[in-house]
Structures are given as structure tokens and as C-alpha cells.
Amino acid sequence: MRILLIGYGKMGKTIEQMAxxxxxxxxxxxxxxxxxxxxxxxxxxxxxxxxxxxxxxAFANISYCLTQGIPVVSGSTGWxxxxxxxxxxxxxxxxxxxxxxxxxxxVNLFFHFNEYIASKMQAYRDYxxxxxxxxxxxxxxxxxxxxxxxxxxxxASYPTLQGWAADDNSNKSKLNIISEREPDVxxxxxxxxxxxxxxxxxxxxxxxxxxxxxxxxxxAEWLKDRQGVYGMKDMLNL
Ligand SMILES: NC(=O)C1=CN([C@@H]2O[C@H](COP(=O)(O)OP(=O)(O)OC[C@H]3O[C@@H](n4cnc5c(N)ncnc54)[C@H](OP(=O)(O)O)[C@@H]3O)[C@@H](O)[C@H]2O)C=CC1
Ligand SMILES: O=C(O)C1=N[C@H](C(=O)O)C[C@H](O)C1
Numbered sequence: 249m250r251i252l253l254i255g256y257g258k259m260g261k262t263i264e265q266m267a268x269x270x271x272x273x274x275x276x277x278x279x280x281x282x283x284x285x286x287x288x289x290x291x292x293x294x295x296x297x298x299x300x301x302x303x304x305x306a307f308a309n310i311s312y313c314l315t316q317g318i319p320v321v322s323g324s325t326g327w328x329x330x331x332x333x334x335x336x337x338x339x340x341x342x343x344x345x346x347x348x349x350x351x352x353x354x355v356n357l358f359f360h361f362n363e364y365i366a367s368k369m370q371a372y373r374d375y376x377x378x379x380x381x382x383x384x385x386x387x388x389x390x391x392x393x394x395x396x397x398x399x400x401x402x403x404a405s406y407p408t409l410q411g412w413a414a415d416d417n418s419n420k421s422k423l424n425i426i427s428e429r430e431p432d433v434x435x436x437x438x439x440x441x442x443x444x445x446x447x448x449x450x451x452x453x454x455x456x457x458x459x460x461x462x463x464x465x466x467x468a469e470w471l472k473d474r475q476g477v478y479g480m481k482d483m484l485n486l
């Protein structure tokens with residue numbers, strides 16, 4: 249496949265290495281220094297775009313791909329207030345769009361177990377539930393996209409909770425997501441259920457970015473000849 253890498257930072261470079269090792273070609277790479285060259289890409293020279301950029305840039309990049317007919321896999325976080333617009337654009341243009349807040353297979357298993365555990369724990373009102381996410385110091389958004397997806401998985405079983413709150417333990421009617429930033433942490437997510445007598449935890453710790461890159465590449469191969477809007481549950485049958 250000829251892959252356009254939109255975003256050539258930590259993720260773009262990890263995906264490039266893995267894609268080349270699997271025999272794919274890189275159609276081009278886009279970062280701040282050459283953002284205007286995105287307009288040179290079309291289905292004539294690109295089979296699929298993989299987009300890992302920035303909350304402020306993601307929607308425009310995804311829109312470009314969808315209006316040009318380039319299948320696009322995006323992993324950027326912090327822009328999902330515009331997700332439904334991207335879905336509409338995909339449908340209007342009969343395009344192909346794949347989005348995941350986290351492409352690691354391990355995290356998607358964690359999401360699955362998280363939903364199951366929440367469905368059981370909601371009956372035990374002595375336990376309060378919270379989420380903690382820890383990332384490297386360069387991360388610009390908080391809470392993490394993965395933290396928000398984890399919260400959504402819990403809230404589906406907790407009608408008594410009115411959404412999530414970022415770093416705010418004072419409002420007991422919301423699910424608190426605690427964000428911590430520390431040097432060199434790739435991505436850690438922990439769900440805690442705590443009562444006066446004990447504590448139950450479910451966690452995922454990424455050792456490197458390889459899991460994210462592998463999942464994004466798998467999604468690109470899977471999406472290439474499809475049309476529609478997809479996520480990891482579709483691809484992994486979870
Ligand atoms: N879904 C998942 O599995 C994962 C998602 N992520 C998310 O992916 C995104 C990128 O992460 P990461 O690679 O670590 O970040 P980096 O900061 O390392 O890289 C971001 C890249 O995007 C480029 N970029 C930023 N703004 C623009 C713009 N306006 N136009 C063109 N290029 C732009 C940067 O260019 P320049 O360097 O020139 O500024 C850089 O090449 C984040 O939102 C992160 O949360 C990360 C890991 C896994
Ligand atoms: O910015 C990162 O690094 C990561 N971002 C994603 C998120 O916000 O959930 C996924 C992963 O945790 C790494």
C-alpha cells in the first residue's frame with residue numbers, strides 16, 4: 249500500500265518504520281514544515297492516509313482526505329467535538345474513515361473488560377469509581393482520548409453519574425478522570441473501584457508505541473477497500 253503519513257512525529261515515525269518493514273510504501277509525510285503539500289495527495293498517488301497530528305489540526309486533515317476520496321485512519325485525540333461532522337462528511341462523500349482513541353489491541357481488550365467490570369460493579373454502591381491516566385510531558389491534551397473512552401465505557405452502566413470531570417474530585421455526581429504528566433511515560437490507564445474496606449483495579453500500561461503503530465497499520469490495511477465509518481470494535485469483533 250502507498251501510505252500517506254499525516255503527522256510525522258513520535259507516532260508517524262514509529263508507523264513509518266513498521267510499514268516499511270511490512271513492505272508498504274510511504275507516499276509522503278506531512279508535518280508543520282510542509283503542511284501545504286497535503287493538497288498534492290489524491291487517490292492517484294495514495295491508497296490510505298494515517299493521521300496522528302494535533303487536536304487543532306486533525307479535523308482539517310481528516311476532512312481533506314474524505315473530500316478527496318482518500319481512506320483515512322486517524323488516531324489524533326482532543327478534537328472529538330467535531331467527530332460527528334467527520335462522520336457526516338464521510339457519508340456525504342461515500343468515503344472511508346477509521347477512528348480510535350487507542351489502536352493498541354491490549355487497550356481494546358482493556359476497554360472490553362472495563363465495560364464488563366462496570367456492568368457488575370454498578371450494583372455495589374459502597375465502591376466509588378475513578379480513572380487515572382499518566383502520559384509523557386509533551387502530551388498537549390487532557391484527559392487522554394483513551395481516558396475519555398474508558399469513562400464512556402463505565403458511564404454506560406452508571407446512569408446515576410452525570411458524565412465525567414477532569415481532575416475534579418469535588419463533584420460526586422461525575423466520574424473523575426485524574427491526569428498526570430511524567431517524563432517518558434508512553435501511556436498508562438488505571439480504573440479504580442474503592443470502598444472503605446478494599447480496592448479493585450484494572451489497568452493497562454504501554455511499554456512502547458509499537459502497539460499503537462501496529463494497530464493503526466492493521467486498521468489501514470483493513471480499511472483500504474471498505475467504505476463507511478469504523479472503529480476498533482468493528483475490526484477486532486470485540
Ligand atoms: N490513537 C492512538 O492509538 C494514539 C494516539 N495518539 C495521539 O496522536 C497524536 C500525535 O501524537 P504524537 O505522534 O505522539 O505527537 P508528536 O507531537 O510527536 O507529533 C505530531 C505531529 O503532527 C504534526 N502536526 C501538528 N500540527 C500540525 C499541523 N497543523 N499540520 C501538519 N502537521 C501538524 C507535528 O509537526 P511538527 O513536528 O512540525 O510540529 C508532528 O509531526 C496526539 O493527538 C496523540 O494523543 C498518540 C499515540 C497513540
Ligand atoms: O499522546 C499520547 O502519547 C497518547 N495519546 C492517546 C490518548 O490520548 O489516549 C493514546 C495513548 O495513550 C498515547
